[in-house]
Amino acid sequence: MSDPIADLIIRIKNAQDSNHSELIVPFSTFKMAILEVMKKYELLSEIEVKTGKKFKTILIKFGNSRISHIKRISKPGRKYYVKANKIPRPLRGIGLVILSTPAGVISGNEARKLQVGGELICEAW
Numbered sequence: 001m002s003d004p005i006a007d008l009i010i011r012i013k014n015a016q017d018s019n020h021s022e023l024i025v026p027f028s029t030f031k032m033a034i035l036e037v038m039k040k041y042e043l044l045s046e047i048e049v050k051t052g053k054k055f056k057t058i059l060i061k062f063g064n065s066r067i068s069h070i071k072r073i074s075k076p077g078r079k080y081y082v083k084a085n086k087i088p089r090p091l092r093g094i095g096l097v098i099l100s101t102p103a104g105v106i107s108g109n110e111a112r113k114l115q116v117g118g119e120l121i122c123e124a125w
């Protein structure tokens with residue numbers, strides 16, 4: 001798999017489209033950081049790390065929340081970086097933008113408050 005973050009986003013999108021209440025994806029710390037930001041903004045209801053015999057997985061529960069739009073912005077072939085004053089505000093601030101910054105994986109609102117820019121990972125609402 002060349003882009004595990006795009007795989008995560010597509011799995012979330014497909015699970016939401018087919019009305020699944022939970023989803024299991026392979027574990028990585030970067031994926032966990034992205035999912036923690038989404039949970040903080042109530043796009044996901046619960047995240048759990050499961051340890052199997054050979055590898056770890058992440059159990060994602062959607063609950064009553066519904067992600068109507070999720071899109072990968074920065075891709076392996078085309079990285080998309082922004083400065084702190086150029087961070088987009090999808091849906092005039094209602095949507096969520098997730099960035100990878102020197103301060104960690106944070107939302108666009110937090111990055112504006114901390115005055116840090118970084119790589120735009122994805123947008124969701």
